[in-house]
Amino acid sequence: MFSLSEPWFLTARILAATVGGYLLSMVICLLLLMLTGVDGRDARMLTGMVFFVSYLVIVVILFSVSTHRRAILLALASNSALWTLWYFMGGQL
Amino acid sequence: MKGGFRKSMTWLHTWSSLVVIWVLFAIFLTGTLSFFRAEITHWMTPEHHISARAESPVLMATSYLQSVAPFGESWQISLPDSRSPVLGVNWLAEGEERQRRRGARAVIDPVSGTAIEDARETAGGNFLYRFHFELYGIPRSVGRWIVGIASMLMFIAIISGVIIHRKIFADFFSFRPGKKTASWVDAHVLGSVLALPFHIMITFTGLFLLAGTLLFWQGGNERGGQQGQNANRGHASEEQREERAQAEKPSSQREIVSLNMNAIYLEAESLLGQPISDITISKPMTHEAEVTFRGSEKSSLSHFRGGTPEVTYNVKGELIKENFPAGAEGPIATTYGVLRSLHEGHFADVLTRWLLFFSGVLGTVMVGSGALLWSQKRERQQVGKPGYEVVSALNLAGIAGLFVALGAYFWANRLVPAGIDGRADWEIIIFFCSWLACILHSVLLRQRHGWLLQLAAAGLMFLLLPALDALTSPVGLVAATTAGDWVRLSFDFVSLLTAAGLWAAAYFVLSKGRKSRARRNSVSNKKGKV
Amino acid sequence: MTLLALLLIILGFIHFSASTRASFKVFFGRGRPQTDLRNWLHIVGYLYLIAALLPCLAGWNFQMAIVVWLGLLHVGAVGVTLMLTYSPGLVRRLWLWGCLGRLGKPFLPKASN
Numbered sequence: 071m072f073s074l075s076e077p078w079f080l081t082a083r084i085l086a087a088t089v090g091g092y093l094l095s096m097v098i099c100l101l102l103l104m105l106t107g108v109d110g111r112d113a114r115m116l117t118g119m120v121f122f123v124s125y126l127v128i129v130v131i132l133f134s135v136s137t138h139r140r141a142i143l144l145a146l147a148s149n150s151a152l153w154t155l156w157y158f159m160g161g162q163l
Numbered sequence: 164m165k166g167g168f169r170k171s172m173t174w175l176h177t178w179s180s181l182v183v184i185w186v187l188f189a190i191f192l193t194g195t196l197s198f199f200r201a202e203i204t205h206w207m208t209p210e211h212h213i214s215a216r217a218e219s220p221v222l223m224a225t226s227y228l229q230s231v232a233p234f235g236e237s238w239q240i241s242l243p244d245s246r247s248p249v250l251g252v253n254w255l256a257e258g259e260e261r262q263r264r265r266g267a268r269a270v271i272d273p274v275s276g277t278a279i280e281d282a283r284e285t286a287g288g289n290f291l292y293r294f295h296f297e298l299y300g301i302p303r304s305v306g307r308w309i310v311g312i313a314s315m316l317m318f319i320a321i322i323s324g325v326i327i328h329r330k331i332f333a334d335f336f337s338f339r340p341g342k343k344t345a346s347w348v349d350a351h352v353l354g355s356v357l358a359l360p361f362h363i364m365i366t367f368t369g370l371f372l373l374a375g376t377l378l379f380w381q382g383g384n385e386r387g388g389q390q391g392q393n394a395n396r397g398h399a400s401e402e403q404r405e406e407r408a409q410a411e412k413p414s415s416q417r418e419i420v421s422l423n424m425n426a427i428y429l430e431a432e433s434l435l436g437q438p439i440s441d442i443t444i445s446k447p448m449t450h451e452a453e454v455t456f457r458g459s460e461k462s463s464l465s466h467f468r469g470g471t472p473e474v475t476y477n478v479k480g481e482l483i484k485e486n487f488p489a490g491a492e493g494p495i496a497t498t499y500g501v502l503r504s505l506h507e508g509h510f511a512d513v514l515t516r517w518l519l520f521f522s523g524v525l526g527t528v529m530v531g532s533g534a535l536l537w538s539q540k541r542e543r544q545q546v547g548k549p550g551y552e553v554v555s556a557l558n559l560a561g562i563a564g565l566f567v568a569l570g571a572y573f574w575a576n577r578l579v580p581a582g583i584d585g586r587a588d589w590e591i592i593i594f595f596c597s598w599l600a601c602i603l604h605s606v607l608l609r610q611r612h613g614w615l616l617q618l619a620a621a622g623l624m625f626l627l628l629p630a631l632d633a634l635t636s637p638v639g640l641v642a643a644t645t646a647g648d649w650v651r652l653s654f655d656f657v658s659l660l661t662a663a664g665l666w667a668a669a670y671f672v673l674s675k676g677r678k679s680r681a682r683r684n685s686v687s688n689k690k691g692k693v
Numbered sequence: 694m695t696l697l698a699l700l701l702i703i704l705g706f707i708h709f710s711a712s713t714r715a716s717f718k719v720f721f722g723r724g725r726p727q728t729d730l731r732n733w734l735h736i737v738g739y740l741y742l743i744a745a746l747l748p749c750l751a752g753w754n755f756q757m758a759i760v761v762w763l764g765l766l767h768v769g770a771v772g773v774t775l776m777l778t779y780s781p782g783l784v785r786r787l788w789l790w791g792c793l794g795r796l797g798k799p800f801l802p803k804a805s806n
Contacts, residue, residue: 096380108495115499118374122318122367129319130326133175134168336710336770338778357770360763501756510757514695518764525767 079138087132090145095124097152100161172323177537180320181554183313184534185561190310191530192565194295194365195523197288198508198516199654201246204287206654207576209636210279211270212643214249221424221442223276224252231278232256232267233448240442245513248650283581286590290572296373299591307376314373318366324355347536354529361522362529368506371499424454427476431456434474434485441471452478534558556605563617564601566665570624571597573658577635614672622665629655694752698745698762702769704791705741707784708734716777720788737793742766 099117103109108116135141180187196203205211224240232238232254239253250271269278293299297306338349355362370377432439441457457473475484504510508519538555545551575593579586605613632655633640643651711720712734745765749758776784 096378112493112495114374116495117378118371119495119499119502121374121378122315122370125315126318126322130172130175130322133171133323136167336706336713336774336777337715338774340778353771353774357774358767361767505760510760512757515757515761515764518761518768522764522767525771 076138079142083132083138083141086142086145087129090149091125091128091132094128094145094149094152095121097149097156098124101152101156101159104156104159104161169327172326176320176323176327179316179323180530180533181537183316184530184537185557186309186313187317188527188530188534188561189565190295190313191523191527192569193291194369195520195527197292197295198511198520198523200288200292202288202650202654203291204285204289205247205249205650206632207285207287207573208282209577209632209638210282210581211249212636212638212648212651213272214243214270214279219425220250220271221428223271224250224442225424225444227269227271227276227278228252228254228447231269235447237443237445238447239444242438242440242442244438244440246650248648283576284586285576286587290587290591290594296369299595304376307373311370311373311377314366314369315377318363318370321355321359321362321366325359328352328356344536344539347532347539351529351532351536354525354527354532358522358525358529361519362526364502364505365523365526368502372503372506423480427454427480428456430480431474431476434482435472437472450478453483455484531562534562556602556609559605559609559613559617560598560602563614563621564598564605566621566661567601567617567624568594568598570621570628573628574624574631577631615669618665618669618672622662622669624662625658625665626662628658628662694748695761695765698748699765699769699772700791701741701745701748702765703773704787705738705745706769706773707788707791708738708741710773710777710784711788712738716781720785 099121102120103113103117106116132141132145135144220242221240224242225238228235228238228240234256236255241247241251241253243250251268252271253268256267270282271277272279290299296310297303298309299306301309338353339345428439428442435456435458437458439456439458443455443457445451445453445455453475454477455473455475458471472485472487474482474486477483508516511519534554535558538551538558541551572590572594575590579589579593583589601617604617629640632651636643636651638646638648640652640655710716712731746758746762749762749765752758753761773784
């Protein structure tokens with residue numbers, strides 16, 4: 071359980087979970103599309119289905135980590151790792 | 164830390180849902196009603212009630228079309244079905260291209276065989292339907308964002324709720340009425356656990372129907388979930404009447420060719436193996452005429468557009484085309500199609516529709532009881548604190564107030580005069596005005612029987628709805644029973660059930676108030692927090 | 694078809710409810726469910742629920758049957774809950790006449806307390 075006496079950390083964690091989680095599941099979808107080679111209409115449908123599940127899982131994970139600090143770091147680290155990977159695989163928006 | 168995980172999940176569950184719970188309640192309630200969108204619109208257009216159960220509707224429709232648009236480019240007949248028991252016709256006048264609009268439209272009076280004029284303009288079920296995914300009065304994309312965010316929080320709340328609720332089977336069936344917090348917990352758990360598959364399905368599919376808005380980076384389409392088949396059951400507008408007048412002027416001579424519709428109809432019905440809901444005749448009354456019969460049921464869940472089987476005949480009554488759609492192609496499209504039809508319920512027959520409706524009601528119970536549970540749990544410690552007071556005011560306005568607004572909406576449908584301009588908007592304005600009144604009432608006068616008053620008001624309105632229906636419709640309820648207008652009767656029945664529920668809730672509030680007063684008088688201190 | 698499926702589902706859920714501590718005494722008078730008994734009741738309950746799928750399959754095509762079945766599960770579960778709360782006598786009667794799971798009880802090894 072995290073304490074509520076650290077409002078700034080709590081806010082940062084919520085941001086990490088919402089925005090960071092959004093970006094993370096976005097890159098997961100992009101990577102998935104890249105790996106499966108699906109495109110066009112199918113891609114849009116697949117993203118629609120995968121995105122929300124991965125977002126959900128990420129938010130739950132980020133809120134289950136024991137401290138605020140660790141959760142924020144986890145969000146930052148995983149985001150930068152995956153976005154870098156995506157960039158070097160030649161990803162374009 | 165084992166306990167830490169559960170605690171943080173509880174935190175997540177509480178706050179992710181509380182932030183948007185009133186939006187969710189409104190979405191769930193209006194969304195549940197949207198399963199019966201066409202049916203509600205039928206109820207809200209009393210002028211069409213006389214159209215129920217026409218005898219030999221096909222002949223009646225064709226003879227009407229012959230009289231009104233003998234040289235039309237195409238005719239379309241929508242036969243009465245289980246969702247909208249009226250006989251409607253559409254046609255495109257000569258030279259008119261098939262555009263997005265369906266052309267002129269009329270609903271036929273089975274007694275005289277002519278169109279029913281001046282049916283009231285109503286917002287009908289469509290308003291509720293649109294409200295449930297893009298709210299109202301704000302830009303569409305903003306509304307969709309709000310609904311999307313609310314659904315995502317709902318999704319998170321459902322899953323974290325499953326995580327914190329360890330003993331699924333242990334209190335699967337227990338409901339302990341009359342025990343304050345325990346009863347609310349039970350109601351919340353029952354509403355959620357018993358229909359868990361439905362809740363997960365409806366939230367998830369709702370999310371990806373909004374994916375076009377929420378996943379803005381992939382340049383998706385904004386039109387997800389807009390096309391309903393029976394969306395526009397309106398009446399002929401001014402513009403369309405002009406078109407009709409034009410259509411009546413024959414500009415060129417055509418040889419009149421008549422078809423033996425009845426024989427083809429019977430053959431098509433046996434070929435399709437299901438009731439026919441739609442007939443399209445292109446180039447009617449010529450030698451090139453083609454008649455297409457469309458079935459009413461989708462052959463599979465994986466269609467999300469079209470997908471009903473159809474057969475086409477030429478003028479000699481020979482079968483020239485049949486189309487039994489095979490379902491979407493590829494695993495992704497199939498999955499998408501199945502999920503999407505599940506949400507929209509296009510596939511649903513009467514039974515399935517009721518089952519979906521029932522699950523939706525459970526979802527509404529889940530959201531509502533969750534909201535009340537929050538304030539119930541904090542009643543003792545937090546009375547008077549601003550946060551608590553805001554939540555209880557919004558609970559009252561968001562739950563009881565919404566029922567009042569809905570009741571007012573249906574009443575407005577019958578009481579606002581049929582002819583005035585912008586009538587449909589008036590219905591909506593009355594809906595929001597009464598909701599606003601409830602909000603003001605709950606902010607200012609909540610302490611004095613706030614729940615009791617609003618529940619009783621809503622209960623009274625829903626209780627009297629069937630009476631109002633009987634008085635303001637050209638067809639009485641007895642006649643509707645003999646004519647078999649089950650759509651309308653079901654509406655009245657559900658409205659009575661709603662009234663019963665609201666009155667039961669009001670009674671509950673009343674007896675609770677009495678009890679707590681009695682307790683306050685006697686020596687009172689029970690366990691502090693539960 | 695629908696009614697048959699619903700009946701089977703209700704009977705199935707009654708097995709589940711019999712295995713919970715809260716409503717155990719409605720069915721067995723006193724005591725609390727032992728592990729063996731509980732597992733046995735769960736198995737029979739699941740069999741009932743699966744059996745309810747058959748009438749659904751008979752009435753609809755495969756996809757629709759699943760949807761109808763799930764919808765009826767919701768209705769049945771709520772029905773059993775309300776019956777247990779407001780009319781336990783009816784549940785007991787259904788238990789005596791329709792629930793085969795009850796017959797297995799004497800054959801289970803007696804758990805030692």
